[in-house]
Amino acid sequence: xxxxxxxxxxxxxxxxxxxxxxxxxxxxxxxxxxxxxxxxxxxxxxxxxxxxxxxxxxxxxxxxxxxxxxxxxxxxxxxxxxxxxxxxxxxxxxxxxxxxxxxxxxxxxxxxxxxxxxxxxxxxxxxxxxxxxxxxxxxxxxxxxxxxxxxxxxxxxxxxxxxxxxxxxxxxxxxxxxxxxxxxxxxxxxxxxxxxxxxxxxxxxxxxxxxxxxxxxxxxxxxxxxxxxxxxxxxxxxxxxxxxxxxxxxxxxxxxxxxxxxxxxxxxxxxxxxxxxxxxxxxxxxxxxxxxxxxxxxxxxxxxxxxxxxxxxxxxxxxxxxxxxxxxxxxxxxxxxxxxxxxxxxxxxxxxxxxxxxxxxxxxxxxxxxxxxxxxxxxxxxxxxxxxxxxxxxxxxxxxxxxxxxxxxxxxxxxxxxxxxxxxxxxxxxxxxxxxxxxxxxxxxxxxxx
Ligand code: HEM
Numbered sequence: 213x214x215x216x217x218x219x220x221x222x223x224x225x226x227x228x229x230x231x232x233x234x235x236x237x238x239x240x241x242x243x244x245x246x247x248x249x250x251x252x253x254x255x256x257x258x259x260x261x262x263x264x265x266x267x268x269x270x271x272x273x274x275x276x277x278x279x280x281x282x283x284x285x286x287x288x289x290x291x292x293x294x295x296x297x298x299x300x301x302x303x304x305x306x307x308x309x310x311x312x313x314x315x316x317x318x319x320x321x322x323x324x325x326x327x328x329x330x331x332x333x334x335x336x337x338x339x340x341x342x343x344x345x346x347x348x349x350x351x352x353x354x355x356x357x358x359x360x361x362x363x364x365x366x367x368x369x370x371x372x373x374x375x376x377x378x379x380x381x382x383x384x385x386x387x388x389x390x391x392x393x394x395x396x397x398x399x400x401x402x403x404x405x406x407x408x409x410x411x412x413x414x415x416x417x418x419x420x421x422x423x424x425x426x427x428x429x430x431x432x433x434x435x436x437x438x439x440x441x442x443x444x445x446x447x448x449x450x451x452x453x454x455x456x457x458x459x460x461x462x463x464x465x466x467x468x469x470x471x472x473x474x475x476x477x478x479x480x481x482x483x484x485x486x487x488x489x490x491x492x493x494x495x496x497x498x499x500x501x502x503x504x505x506x507x508x509x510x511x512x513x514x515x516x517x518x519x520x521x522x523x524x525x526x527x528x529x530x531x532x533x534x535x536x537x538x539x540x541x542x543x544x545x546x547x548x549x550x551x552x553x554x555x556x557x558x559x560x561x562x563x564x565x566x567x568x569x570x571x572x573x574x575x576x577x578x579x580x581x582x583x584x585x586x587x588x589x590x591x592x593x594x595x596x597x598x599x600x601x602x603x604x605x606x607x608x609x610x611x612x613x614x615x616x617x618x619x620x621x622x623x624x625x626x627x628x629x630x631x632x633x634x635x636x637x638x639x640x641x642x643x644x645x646x647x648x649x650x651x652x653x654x655x656x657x658x659x660x661x662x
Pocket of ligand 1: 248250307320328330331335415420
């Protein structure tokens with residue numbers, strides 16, 4: 213009808229163009245493996261989840277014991293459960309690395325804005341799925357975590373109370389709540405899988421970014437076998453790390469209180485979420501107002517959607533953005549500090565540190581991203597050096613040498629390498645030195661001058 217023939221050849225050519233002969237930039241480093249490892253985590257969660265569901269009972273009187281039954285009676289049940297529980301943590305580690313890779317290399321910058329936005333939505337759904345999954349074993353943390361988080365909706369003016377009761381299906385977290393959380397926890401990973409397909413279509417529309425952040429269309433290689441083996445190696449590293457937790461420290465990432473059956477009459481001394489929620493939990497608690505805290509926590513994720521819009525830098529990779537590169541590492545440290553604060557009691561000095569870290573988080577994403585972009589662009593313009601991407605036969609001949617340069621080359625320059633501190637020294641201390649970053653591609657030499 214639409215002129216598309218879904219015969220064997222078109223299916224094969226679809227597979228071929230997306231995962232076999234897909235043109236991939238030649239210079240992708242291992243940080244580009246986090247996307248496919250995230251995909252592997254999703255598959256592991258779905259497969260182990262389906263097996264767990266065969267023995268789990270979503271009823272408040274049976275849930276806790278059914279999990280213990282899986283652990284002790286079901287053949288290899290302990291392995292399936294520990295893989296699923298630790299798999300959630302591995303998934304978040306991988307996705308956090310994936311997001312921070314995107315931030316460092318400017319993968320959110322045009323033309324990948326919609327790709328980035330699809331990622332943020334996937335991330336939100338992942339958080340909802342993990343939250344509902346944690347309620348299912350019906351331990352103390354399951355119950356009280358669910359109570360605290362669902363209660364946040366009561367901060368919504370006028371309708372908050374009704375929304376919370378609607379979410380609970382009663383007047384407290386109860387059997388109805390457990391049932392619907394189970395149903396949604398089973399459903400959501402498939403929705404995420406669908407969104408991952410959208411994510412990949414958006415990626416393949418414009419192609420991958422790369423560590424240099426420049427257009428490498430002239431120098432792509434087929435995905436298979438080059439990045440197939442590279443990703444395969446990353447899979448092995450993930451499985452190795454994963455096995456370390458599953459076989460040696462299966463409970464280290466969880467909370468001991470969740471081995472106590474849920475008791476609505478006894479509140480645990482400290483209610484803490486799983487580690488991967490801690491930075492956002494810290495933001496929630498650092499605002500001394502319930503509604504304000506909820507708004508801040510949700511905004512902490514939604515603000516990521518603004519990045520493609522408020523970015524002012526034409527240079528993507530932080531390798532060529534000295535000020536942004538520095539600020540980026542402050543953000544990484546800030547995020548780790550927020551995670552630490554999220555598990556501390558609400559008292560001095562943790563309250564103040566949490567507030568400072570929250571302010572920096574928003575300052576970075578709302579103010580520093582556009583402002584640093586403007587400052588760096590001005591610095592480049594002032595040096596009349598502007599971005600200079602050219603390749604001549606002479607350059608090829610004198611590959612590695614700066615054309616028309618009378619200067620003696622340093623070891624790093626003659627080896628075509630950039631000293632890690634080069635960008636700071638060159639941009640700030642000796643600007644007259646003309647920094648030239650040379651990268652060897654198979655058939656073109658790029659000279660980028662900033
Ligand atoms: C279930 C979770 C996710 C899966 C399975 C997934 C999968 C992938 C895959 C396979 C790639 C290509 C390989 C790579 O560049 O690493 C990719 C690229 C990308 N993803 Fe994701 N992703 C997920 C979540 C996210 C999130 C949460 C974000 C951002 C908030 C995001 C943003 C991006 C961007 C910007 C790229 C392009 C990177 C570039 O070319 O530089 N993804 N994703």
